[in-house]
Amino acid sequence: MSKIHVSTSVNGEPVEFLCDASASMLDALRGPLGLTGTKEGCGTGDCGACSITVDGRLVCACLMLAVESEGHEIATIEGMAQGETLHPLQRKFLEMAALQCGICTPGVLISARALLEKNPDPTEEEVRFGLAGNLCRCTGYDKIVRAVLETAAEMRETVR
Amino acid sequence: MTDIRYLAPSTLDEAVRAFAAASGAARILAGGTDLLVQMRAGIAKPGTIIDIKKIPELTAIEDLGGGAYRIGAAVSGAVLAEHPTFGKAWPGVLEAVNLIGSKQVQGRASPGGNLCNGSPAGDSVPAMVAAGAVVTIQGPNGRRELPVEKVPAGPGRTNLAPGEIVVAFTLPQRPKGSGDAYLRMIPRTEMDIAVVGMGVNLTMEGGVVKAARVGLGAVAPTVLLVEDAAKALIGTKLDDTALEAAAAACRAACKPINDKRGTIAYRIKVAGVLLKRTAAIAARRAGGN
Numbered sequence: 001m002s003k004i005h006v007s008t009s010v011n012g013e014p015v016e017f018l019c020d021a022s023a024s025m026l027d028a029l030r031g032p033l034g035l036t037g038t039k040e041g042c043g044t045g046d047c048g049a050c051s052i053t054v055d056g057r058l059v060c061a062c063l064m065l066a067v068e069s070e071g072h073e074i075a076t077i078e079g080m081a082q083g084e085t086l087h088p089l090q091r092k093f094l095e096m097a098a099l100q101c102g103i104c105t106p107g108v109l110i111s112a113r114a115l116l117e118k119n120p121d122p123t124e125e126e127v128r129f130g131l132a133g134n135l136c137r138c139t140g141y142d143k144i145v146r147a148v149l150e151t152a153a154e155m156r157e158t159v160r
Numbered sequence: 161m162t163d164i165r166y167l168a169p170s171t172l173d174e175a176v177r178a179f180a181a182a183s184g185a186a187r188i189l190a191g192g193t194d195l196l197v198q199m200r201a202g203i204a205k206p207g208t209i210i211d212i213k214k215i216p217e218l219t220a221i222e223d224l225g226g227g228a229y230r231i232g233a234a235v236s237g238a239v240l241a242e243h244p245t246f247g248k249a250w251p252g253v254l255e256a257v258n259l260i261g262s263k264q265v266q267g268r269a270s271p272g273g274n275l276c277n278g279s280p281a282g283d284s285v286p287a288m289v290a291a292g293a294v295v296t297i298q299g300p301n302g303r304r305e306l307p308v309e310k311v312p313a314g315p316g317r318t319n320l321a322p323g324e325i326v327v328a329f330t331l332p333q334r335p336k337g338s339g340d341a342y343l344r345m346i347p348r349t350e351m352d353i354a355v356v357g358m359g360v361n362l363t364m365e366g367g368v369v370k371a372a373r374v375g376l377g378a379v380a381p382t383v384l385l386v387e388d389a390a391k392a393l394i395g396t397k398l399d400d401t402a403l404e405a406a407a408a409a410c411r412a413a414c415k416p417i418n419d420k421r422g423t424i425a426y427r428i429k430v431a432g433v434l435l436k437r438t439a440a441i442a443a444r445r446a447g448g449n
Contacts, residue, residue, distance in 0.1 A: 004166065020164070021164040021165060021166035021209065022164045022199065024196065043200055044197045044200065044201075045193055045196075045197060045261065045262075045264065045265055046351075048262065048264055051264055053267075054267065057236070057238045057239075057267040058238075058263050058264050058266075058267045059264050059267035059268050060264040060265070060268075062196070063191075063192055063193050063196050063197070063264070063265070063268055064192060064196070064268060065166065065189070065192065065196070065209070065211075067166050067168075067211075068189075068192075068211060068213070070168075111263065111264070114263070115263075128350075129350060130263060132262055132263070132350040132351050133261070133262020133263050133264045133265065133351065134262075
């Protein structure tokens with residue numbers, strides 16, 4: 001069966017690609033679009049390694065068909081830094097060593113950004129619930145949670 | 161899996177025609193958080209996928225006035241949470257919908273999918289049952305309505321006829337002094353499947369329960385409407401005797417299974433405990449504080 005042509009927007013850029021009807025958004029990102037920052041962990045929506053946003057809402061790229069992205073706005077980890085300037089979350093994660101192997105990190109960062117956009121002043125508990133869909137097998141989460149809280153505080157200062 | 165056909169009709173009539181024409185080889189795609197996992201595991205092998213999210217009626221949230229709402233079956237939990245007034249009228253329904261999976265899953269998963277997946281442990285279903293939601297269904301023979309508790313038929317099965325699609329949930333008007341709540345028991349603190357799910361919806365007047373509905377999940381082949389528990393609450397001030405009678409009615413309604421999340425005895429006990437806790441939250445909300 002012939003491939004389906006999809007027009008969408010990724011990180012603010014209009015893109016087009018061809019895919020099978022059964023291909024996931026994750027397949028399309030990592031395949032034809034060449035954006036391998038979004039990781040595949042479980043493929044069943046449990047681990048959050050493939051977290052992206054669609055029209056600003058957090059989703060697992062593995063739980064969405066690539067064809068469903070037609071006409072929507074996709075944001076991935078590749079769009080998080082502005083050129084050489086890291087997003088405050090990325091910078092803080094490095095400063096505070098909130099990662100070890102790094103596989104979960106793109107997904108964690110996308111989720112953390114989505115959380116802070118909705119709630120710029122989260123409690124520790126809110127951060128833990130906000131990131132409950134992102135599994136990390138290295139850090140024990142503590143450094144991640146602290147880095148998100150620190151970033152939130154810093155971003156609130158900057159806004160003032 | 162390259163032979164799958166993907167359709168995204170923009171009208172319900174087209175969707176129903178395509179679904180009926182596929183005679184069982186098609187699956188409806190709303191959020192896809194169950195369907196894509198089932199496809200990946202080889203449990204679902206649809207020849208056609210019919211995406212219903214391009215149909216305006218399926219993704220709309222309508223404020224019908226007086227606390228009544230109509231929620232499209234494919235509205236995601238995240239979109240429902242962003243609605244300016246829905247969560248004030250129906251906090252219990254909203255908290256139940258927003259307990260389905262992680263934030264990522266809530267970005268896609270819908271109450272229609274949660275219902276049609278047919279899991280006895282679906283979180284939104286007991287809250288919808290307690291709310292008295294009516295489900296609009298459209299199929300090859302036209303449109304019909306069913307109380308939400310009549311839709312599930314057993315684990316993974318529904319009473320929908322071939323070719324029928326769930327269109328929307330209609331939640332009734334809220335009399336003054338109404339409140340609802342949903343609680344679930346899970347072994348973890350987040351991201352797990354309910355051992356017991358409890359929805360309670362109360363209308364209070366002068367501290368006395370005027371109307372009550374109780375929805376109970378994860379303790380029987382389908383989510384249950386526990387009318388005896390509601391009867392035990394109506395006309396009371398939610399004193400200990402009334403709450404214990406309602407808890408006993410919930411325990412009596414349980415026909416649970418043993419599994420890794422909880423034993424039969426544990427689930428039955430928890431059903432009673434959750435009734436009391438959930439009713440207390442619903443009553444507080446009904447009182448407006």
